[in-house]
Every structure is written in C-alpha cells, then in structure tokens.
Amino acid sequence: QNDGLQAQQKSTDLNTGEVDHNIDEMRILARRQYLASREQLKLQVLQQELVFLEKDVEKYGWEQLTQKERDEITLKRELVALVQQREDAGKHGFKFQDDYIDENGSIDLNRKQQLLKRKPAQNGEKESRQKLWEDQQMKNAVRAASGAEEIYVEGSQGYDFVFDDEAMIEFTEDSNEDVLPEEHSEYDNKLLTELERENKRLLTIQETRKSLPVYHFRQELLTSIKENQILIVVGETGSGKTTQLPQYLVEDGYTQRGRYQIACTQPRRVAATSVAARVADEMNVVLGKQVGYSIRFEDKTTPDTTILKYMTDGMLLREFMTDPELSKYACIMIDEAHERTLATDVLLGLLKDILPHRKDLKLIISSATMNATKFSSFFYDAPIFNVPGRRFPVDIHYTLQPEANYLNAAVTTIFQIHTTQALPGDILVFLTGQEEIEAAQQSLEDIAHALGDKIKDMVIAPIYANLPQEQQSKIFQKTPQDCRKIVLATNIAETSLTIDGIKYVVDPGFVKENSYVPSTGMSQLLTVPCSRASVDQRAGRAGRVGPGKCFRIFTKWSYFHELEPLPKPEILRTNLSQVVLLLLSLGVTDLINFPLLDKPSIPALSKALENLYILGALNSKGVITRLGRMMCEFPCEPDFGKVIHTAATHESCKGALEEVVTIVAMLHETASIFVHARAERDQNKTAVVGKVSSDHMLYLRTFNSWRDMDYSKSWCFDHKVQYKTMVRVRNIRDQLWRCCDKLGLAALNEKAMKSLNVDENLEPRIIKSFIAGFPTNVARLSPTGYRTLGKSQGGVNVSIHPTSTVFQAARQDMKKPSKLILYQRLVLTSKEFMRDCMPVPREDWLQEMVPHYFNGDN
Numbered sequence: 001q002n003d004g005l006q007a008q009q010k011s012t013d014l015n016t017g018e019v020d021h022n023i024d025e026m027r028i029l030a031r032r033q034y035l036a037s038r039e040q041l042k043l044q045v046l047q048q049e050l051v052f053l054e055k056d057v058e059k060y061g062w063e064q065l066t067q068k069e070r071d072e073i074t075l076k077r078e079l080v081a082l083v084q085q086r087e088d089a090g091k092h093g094f095k096f097q098d099d100y101i102d103e104n105g106s107i108d109l110n111r112k113q114q115l116l117k118r119k120p121a122q123n124g125e126k127e128s129r130q131k132l133w134e135d136q137q138m139k140n141a142v143r144a145a146s147g148a149e150e151i152y153v154e155g156s157q158g159y160d161f162v163f164d165d166e167a168m169i170e171f172t173e174d175s176n177e178d179v180l181p182e183e184h185s186e187y188d189n190k191l192l193t194e195l196e197r198e199n200k201r202l203l204t205i206q207e208t209r210k211s212l213p214v215y216h217f218r219q220e221l222l223t224s225i226k227e228n229q230i231l232i233v234v235g236e237t238g239s240g241k242t243t244q245l246p247q248y249l250v251e252d253g254y255t256q257r258g259r260y261q262i263a264c265t266q267p268r269r270v271a272a273t274s275v276a277a278r279v280a281d282e283m284n285v286v287l288g289k290q291v292g293y294s295i296r297f298e299d300k301t302t303p304d305t306t307i308l309k310y311m312t313d314g315m316l317l318r319e320f321m322t323d324p325e326l327s328k329y330a331c332i333m334i335d336e337a338h339e340r341t342l343a344t345d346v347l348l349g350l351l352k353d354i355l356p357h358r359k360d361l362k363l364i365i366s367s368a369t370m371n372a373t374k375f376s377s378f379f380y381d382a383p384i385f386n387v388p389g390r391r392f393p394v395d396i397h398y399t400l401q402p403e404a405n406y407l408n409a410a411v412t413t414i415f416q417i418h419t420t421q422a423l424p425g426d427i428l429v430f431l432t433g434q435e436e437i438e439a440a441q442q443s444l445e446d447i448a449h450a451l452g453d454k455i456k457d458m459v460i461a462p463i464y465a466n467l468p469q470e471q472q473s474k475i476f477q478k479t480p481q482d483c484r485k486i487v488l489a490t491n492i493a494e495t496s497l498t499i500d501g502i503k504y505v506v507d508p509g510f511v512k513e514n515s516y517v518p519s520t521g522m523s524q525l526l527t528v529p530c531s532r533a534s535v536d537q538r539a540g541r542a543g544r545v546g547p548g549k550c551f552r553i554f555t556k557w558s559y560f561h562e563l564e565p566l567p568k569p570e571i572l573r574t575n576l577s578q579v580v581l582l583l584l585s586l587g588v589t590d591l592i593n594f595p596l597l598d599k600p601s602i603p604a605l606s607k608a609l610e611n612l613y614i615l616g617a618l619n620s621k622g623v624i625t626r627l628g629r630m631m632c633e634f635p636c637e638p639d640f641g642k643v644i645h646t647a648a649t650h651e652s653c654k655g656a657l658e659e660v661v662t663i664v665a666m667l668h669e670t671a672s673i674f675v676h677a678r679a680e681r682d683q684n685k686t687a688v689v690g691k692v693s694s695d696h697m698l699y700l701r702t703f704n705s706w707r708d709m710d711y712s713k714s715w716c717f718d719h720k721v722q723y724k725t726m727v728r729v730r731n732i733r734d735q736l737w738r739c740c741d742k743l744g745l746a747a748l749n750e751k752a753m754k755s756l757n758v759d760e761n762l763e764p765r766i767i768k769s770f771i772a773g774f775p776t777n778v779a780r781l782s783p784t785g786y787r788t789l790g791k792s793q794g795g796v797n798v799s800i801h802p803t804s805t806v807f808q809a810a811r812q813d814m815k816k817p818s819k820l821i822l823y824q825r826l827v828l829t830s831k832e833f834m835r836d837c838m839p840v841p842r843e844d845w846l847q848e849m850v851p852h853y854f855n856g857d858n
C-alpha cells in the first residue's frame with residue numbers, strides 16, 4: 001500500500017498548503033508524467049523481446065529453460081498483458097494520466113480541474129481500477145522477488161504516485177470538498193506548463209525519429225543484419241544512421257537483456273559525446289547508464305548497465321588489447337567509415353581477422369555516399385544497404401577569382417547572405433580549427449555590433465573538437481524567430497554531426513590535416529584544400545530542410561582542376577609508430593600482409609619500426625620489448641609513454657615523475673588552457689607564474705599553482721586560465737598516474753625521491769625525460785636560424801612560434817637564443833613553426849639520453 005500512503009501525504013500537504021513550490025519538484029513530476037507516456041514505447045520493446053523469448057520457448061520447450069528464464073518470461077507475459085489491459089480500459093472511456101492532455105499534447109486546464117474534483121469513481125470503473133492497481137503491485141512484488149531489475153516498465157510506479165487522481169481524491173474528498181483551493185492554481189499552472197513542455201519535447205523527439213529516412217527501412221535493415229554477418233549501410237548525412245541503427249539493434253534484442261553490448265565508433269570525440277547524449281535522450285535514459293560514451297580520458301559508461309556505447313574508433317582499438325575477441329559485444333557499428341581515419345582502417349583489419357571466430361558478432365559499416373564498394377570488396381563482397389535519403393537541390397556559387405584571405409571573404413559572404421536572404425535559413429561555415437573559428441566569431445560580432453539595428457539578430461554557434469561540452473548543444477538549439485543562426489564549424493559538420501535548419505553553406509574549401517613525411521620523420525598539421533568529395537558533402541548540408549545555396553570561396557576552375565577527387569586516407573599520411581606498436585603487442589607480426597584497405601608504403605612502415613627501436617619499444621630484431629608493452633598501456637602516444645617511463649626509471653631523471661606526468665597531461669590540452677587564444681594570451685601566461693624557461697615549465701607551474709590553490713575556480717578566473725580545461729587536465733593526469741601506479745612506476749619514483757634531493761635539479765631531469773621521448777624533435781641553431789636534426793636529410797628550417805614563452809623570453813630579455821630546442825609539434829602557417837618549446841642547455845644530454853640515436857654524426 002506504499003503508493004497510497006505517499007498519495008495521502010501529498011494531499012495532506014495540499015490541504016495544509018505546505019506544498020513545496022519548488023521548481024525541481026515540478027520537474028520531477030513532469031519527468032514522471034513523461035516516463036508514464038514513454039510506457040507505450042517501452043511496451044513495444046517489451047513485446048518484441050517477448051516475441052524472441054517465446055521463440056526460445058518454442059525451440060527449446062518450457063522444460064528446458066532455467067527457473068530464472070521461466071520467471072522472466074512469465075513476468076514479461078504478465079507485463080504485456082497488464083499494459084494491454086490498461087490500453088483496453090482506455091478504449092472503454094476510462095483514461096489514465098493523460099485525461100487532460102489531448103492527442104497533440106495540449107492540456108485542457110478545465111478538464112484537469114474537473115478531474116481533480118471528480119467524485120469517487122463509479123463502482124465498475126473503480127473495480128477495474130482497483131484490479132489494475134493490484135496487478136501493478138503484484139508486478140512490483142514479482143519484480144522484487146526475481147531481482148530482474150532490467151525488466152520493468154519504467155515510470156509505471158511514478159505514475160501511480162503522482163497521477164493516480166482517484167487515489168488522491170479518495171483520501172481527501174470526505175474531509176474537504178475543495179481539494180485544490182484556488183491559491184494552488186498557480187502551482188498547478190506551473191506544473192502544467194512544465195508538463196506541456198516535457199510532452200512537447202517527447203512528441204517532437206518521437207516524431208523526429210519516425211520522420212528519419214532509416215525509419216522506413218527499419219525492418220528491412222534488421223532482416224539484412226540478421227541474415228548477414230557484415231552489412232554496409234550507406235545513406236545521406238542526417239538519415240539517421242548514427243542515432244537510430246544502434247537503437248534498432250537494442251530494440252531487436254541483440255544485447256540479450258544486458259548480456260552483450262552494442263558499440264558504435266566515431267572518428268571524432270565531439271561526435272561520440274554529442275550523439276550519445278542525443279540517443280540517451282531519445283531512449284529516455286540518463287547519459288552514462290544504459291547509453292554511454294567512451295573517449296580517451298573520459299569513460300561515461302556504467303559496468304553491467306551500459307548496453308549501447310558510442311566511442312571513438314581509437315578506444316575500440318585499445319579494447320583489443322584487453323579483449324582480443326571483443327567478447328562483450330554483440331554488434332559493432334563502424335560509423336563514418338568513409339572518413340578513413342587510421343584507427344578505423346586498422347579496426348576493419350582486426351575485425352576481418354576475428355569475424356570468422358566470432359560468428360555471432362555483427363558488423364555494420366556505415367558510411368556517407370562515397371566509396372562504399374571499397375568496403376564491400378574488402379569484406380568478401382558484403383551486401384550494401386542503401387538508405388535512399390532526401391536531399392533538396394543546392395545551388396552552388398563560386399567566386400570569380402581566387403580570394404587571398406578566405407577568412408575575410410567568408411565573413412563578408414555571411415553578411416551578404418544575412419542581409420539579402422529571407423529568414424528563416426541558418427548558415428553553416430566550414431573553417432579549419434579553433435583559432436580560425438574564434439577569429440571569425442570575433443569579427444562577426446564586431447561587425448554586427450557596428451551595424452546595430454540595421455540588421456536582424458544573429459546567434460553565433462561555434463563547434464570544434466575542443467569546445468567544452470556544455471557549449472556544444474548550442475548548435476542544436478532551435479533558432480529564435482526573426483533571427484539567424486550562424487554555425488562556425490570544423491569539418492566535424494561535414495558528415496559527423498547533423499544540424500537541422502541549415503539553408504546556406506559557406507565553404508572556403510580548406511581542412512587541417514596531419515601530414516607526415518617518413519624520410520624526414522616530420523609530422524605536421526597542415527591547412528590544405530579539401531577533396532572534391534568533401535566539398536560536395538559540405539554543400540549537401542544546405543539541402544536538408546529545403547532547397548539551399550552553397551557559396552564556395554574558391555573558383556570553379558579550382559574545383560575542377562585543383563582539388564583531389566577523394567581525401568587521402570590517414571594511414572597514408574601519418575606516423576604509424578603507435579599503430580605498429582599496438583599491432584605488434586597484439587601479436588600481429590606480419591605487418592606487410594595485415595589486411596588493410598590501403599597499404600602504407602614500405603618506407604612509412606620501416607620508419608615506424610625505426611622510431612620504435614629508437615624509443616626502445618622494439619629490440620634490434622624488431623620484437624616488442626617490455627618497455628614497448630608498457631608504452632602501449634599508456635593512453636597516449638608511445639613517445640609520451642617513454643617520457644613518463646624515463647622520468648621514473650632513468651638514473652639521471654628519476655624522481656621527476658609527478659612533474660613530468662603533469663606536463664604530459666597539460667600538453668594534451670594546450671589549445672584551450674589560456675583564455676583568449678590570440679593577442680592577449682602572451683601577457684596572461686607570465687602573469688600566471690612569472691618567468692619560466694620553457695613552455696613545459698610554464699604548464700607545470702600553471703598546474704601546480706592551481707593545485708596549491710586547492711584547484712580553485714576563482715584562481716583560474718583571476719589568472720585567465722580556463723577552469724574547465726584544467727579540470728580535464730587534472731582528470732587526464734589522474735588517469736596517467738593510475739597507469740604509473742599499476743605499472744609500478746609510481747613506487748619506483750617514490751623510492752628515488754626519498755634518496756635524492758630532487759628539487760635541486762628538477763628541471764634538468766624533466767628536460768632529459770623529454771629528450772628520451774622526443775629525440776627526433778630537436779632543432780639546432782644555425783647561421784640561418786633553427787634547423788631540425790634530420791639524420792640523413794639535413795633538416796628543415798624552423799622558427800619558434802611567437803606564442804611560445806621561449807620566443808618572448810628571447811625578445812624581452814635579449815638573451816642569447818638557446819643552441820638547441822626541443823619542440824612538441826611543428827605547424828606550418830606563414831612558415832614552419834615549432835610549438836611548445838623547451839631549450840636544451842647542454843648538447844651532451846642528447847648523447848646521454850639516446851646514445852644509439854645521437855651517435856655523433858648529427
């Protein structure tokens with residue numbers, strides 16, 4: 001009788017007027033209402049599950065089932081019957097919680113008032129009500145007894161508590177005719193508004209789900225998946241592949257009530273987190289429970305609960321290390337396969353290997369409309385399922401002549417569109433990265449401010465990989481009336497994220513891409529022209545809601561003559577060390593014959609082996625060493641693993657582990673540590689910690705100052721440091737530290753710290769650790785400036801990036817520049833820049849730390 005008691009309490013409160021007018025409570029109530037209406041959907045799932053279970057019964061016979069399975073089936077049968085009964089009751093004019101909510105989700109206030117004041121139910125009606133309620137209780141009891149938590153109709157409990165109007169009335173009617181005195185109507189109104197909002201949202205979500213192109217092929221897709229181990233699904237961006245397919249698999253019972261998981265990989269972190277949030281919403285569960293995500297340094301899943309996991313392709317790759325058969329998965333969906341990231345390509349190879357042993361594992365490869373046949377032939381001519389999408393025509397406009405400054409041209413174009421084209425119609429602009437996006441946002445705001453009332457309002461919504469998660473949702477929010485949304489995006493919006501309402505695309509046609517030259521061993525992030533396939537995809541984003549327009553900030557000639565037809569797969573343009581190390585650790589020794597869609601060149605492979613040998617991850621026979629295995633354990637590049645390992649173990653470094661781990665963690669987030677990426681930054685930095693000799697030391701001092709202030713938010717604010725980033729760094733640091741702990745490095749370090757006076761020569765220890773990990777990232781001062789130390793090639797001219805503290809120190813103090821500089825990254829903009837620099841004060845440290853590399857001829 002628990003529910004009755006609660007109801008009584010509630011009404012007493014109403015009588016004494018002690019109702020908590022707390023908005024949170026209303027949210028809870030609204031949530032319950034929402035859950036109750038979700039029941040219908042849950043029923044469908046339940047019914048489907050039951051169909052499968054009944055098949056089991058048919059196949060094996062009741063007697064062959066375990067008691068637990070029998071209980072479960074009995075319970076589900078009862079549940080389905082119960083909900084069916086409720087529905088029937090509804091058909092006979094007896095309605096439940098939604099009496100006062102019509103089919104459109106609007107609320108009839110008078111009706112609600114009437115209902116609340118209604119006399120006790122008629123006898124017949126009451127009886128059936130009573131029976132239903134008892135059934136409900138029985139169901140609860142059975143549930144409690146069988147302990148099978150996963151199978152109850154969510155929300156039904158909450159429903160009885162809040163919306164069992166009759167129950168409420170029965171308790172109060174005798175004593176007080178006027179159950180809801182007038183003074184409560186405000187509360188009631190607020191509640192109803194909340195309810196209305198929740199309901200509208202629910203309806204919109206469900207309608208959107210049903211309106212997606214894949215919905216019409218739901219059954220066909222499920223049948224194809226059932227009949228084939230591997231299926232390639234091709235469809236226009238926005239057709240619902242990413243958000244819907246995994247849900248269909250869940251609904252079809254592939255997780256076997258939580259025994260298995262379904263994974264969906266994404267090339268980008270932002271896509272993984274944002275899609276997971278959306279799907280959790282659609283399934284009406286809390287993100288991180290049944291639906292979660294896993295990206296590097298952030299695992300938002302719950303063991304034994306999560307059944308659907310969105311993750312980066314890199315994370316799934318790492319899972320092969322602990323579970324080479326991927327035994328906990330029933331289905332794997334490799335999404336955005338056309339992106340051809342390194343991790344996706346290697347995953348496909350590994351999956352091709354294990355599929356023959358894991359006959360029950362389903363593999364879905366989903367891709368935008370390019371290149372699907374290549375996947376099919378790689379997987380023994382696996383079938384291709386085409387989801388016909390709708391796409392409205394998009395008018396393409398080119399510039400008449402090449403634009404020297406595409407950023408300015410883009411900003412001008414945005415205002416041209418905004419001032420000449422009617423509303424509604426949002427604009428999507430493709431830029432290459434955070435800095436460019438911030439710059440564009442700044443000039444848009446400045447100009448809009450100057451124009452004032454002369455133009456309509458605009459909302460600017462940036463989206464890029466490092467954008468804090470709370471701000472990401474801005475791109476999905478509905479544009480207010482009489483206003484235009486301008487989304488400034490990296491190529492994450494090319495296919496990974498679907499943004500509704502876009503009518504105009506502005507595309508300068510550039511992308512930031514990793515580029516690696518094996519002969520020099522140099523890796524750099526370059527801004528390069530996109531492929532034709534990419535710019536066509538981008539243009540397509542304008543045609544989702546209706547006919548659209550795409551403004552390309554390059555010439556038609558350039559489109560036909562200068563752009564490559566397809567993007568170059570990452571495996572052909574990146575440093576392969578990490579992947580080679582991973583494959584070796586998985587026991588794949590025949591790298592040449594490992595199945596890959598595109599084979600990397602032999603020089604690229606041998607360079608990777610050479611790098612790994614220099615780091616000590618392989619011995620001279622090419623066999624992985626213990627150190628190599630340790631480096632794999634770290635959730636970061638092998639070079640960083642080596643730095644950390646050195647700081648704990650090397651005679652002239654040990655004792656510096658804590659500091660080195662901090663620096664490594666900070667180096668993972670350098671893009672967004674300091675507020676305002678541009679001009680102001682330079683002053684900020686030194687304001688934080690005073691003079692430092694290198695960017696590495698700057699990062700260390702920044703973190704430690706923050707730590708000493710008890711990780712305070714206001715410290716960050718005062719010092720123009722981004723609090724959210726620092727929280728992430730702290731989290732990365734914790735994870736790296738746990739890894740050090742597990743590998744015994746933390747203990748070694750502790751021992752060293754006891755016997756040494758580490759503080760005295762801390763900085764040399766740090767520098768030496770980094771030399772050990774990045775021996776190939778050293779530049780030497782020559783008469784013409786810095787040159788990298790290329791072993792045989794003689795090196796390349798490079799400069800210190802102006803944002804580096806090393807650059808500023810040299811300028812301000814007129815100090816003699818350091819002869820040797822260790823850098824973390826090379827970036828080519830106006831010239832070749834070294835970022836995150838650290839002077840190496842003594843040349844013999846190079847020989848000391850990496851003797852087999854610096855053997856004198858450099």
Ligand code: ADP
Nearest residue numbers: 237238239240241242243244274278476498500
């Ligand atoms: P596909 O993977 O085929 O490109 P998606 O499954 O990503 O398609 O998108 C399907 C629909 O879901 C889109 O119409 C989009 O509007 C909606 N959607 C996806 N993510 C979100 C989100 N985070 N917020 C709101 N709507 C979203």
Ligand code: MG
Nearest residue numbers: 241242495496
């Ligand atoms: Mg998608």
